[in-house]
Amino acid sequence: HVPTDAEWTQLATFLGDEAQAGGKLKEAGTKHWQAPNSGATNEVGFTALPGGGRGVDFSQLGTHGFWWSSTKNEPFKSSWYRMMGAQNRNVLRHHLLTRNGYCIRCVKD
Numbered sequence: 744h745v746p747t748d749a750e751w752t753q754l755a756t757f758l759g760d761e762a763q764a765g766g767k768l769k770e771a772g773t774k775h776w777q778a779p780n781s782g783a784t785n786e787v788g789f790t791a792l793p794g795g796g797r798g799v800d801f802s803q804l805g806t807h808g809f810w811w812s813s814t815k816n817e818p819f820k821s822s823w824y825r826m827m828g829a830q831n832r833n834v835l836r837h838h839l840l841t842r843n844g845y846c847i848r849c850v851k852d
Contacts, residue, residue, distance in 0.1 A: 744849060751812050751825050755834050762833055765828075765832045765833045765835075766781065767784055767787055768827065769808075769827055775793055777829045793829065794808055796843060798844075807827065807828045810824060810825050812825070821838040821841065822841045824836075824839060
């Protein structure tokens with residue numbers, strides 16, 4: 744299933760907190776991520792890749808990864824997502840209209 748916002752939060756908490764979880768989830772090195780790919784260790788085998796996103800056009804390929812949750816943010820007619828970037832080790836939480844094209848990672852039931 745597509746993880747809920749709460750499941751993404753649970754993962755970040757398990758890895759310490761949102762300020763450091765991205766590094767533990769990102770693919771290490773600069774084969775796919777642009778330098779410096781701060782804090783990337785992939786210590787849990789998630790291998791987060793910088794697939795960028797699609798809004799009006801495709802952007803941020805190589806510098807950012809975006810992953811949808813299945814949780815809607817009804818007052819804004821949007822959904823929650825997580826973002827990781829090459830410049831830090833964070834997992835950031837935001838919401839956006841779902842017409843934007845972001846990746847998903849499924850959780851095995």
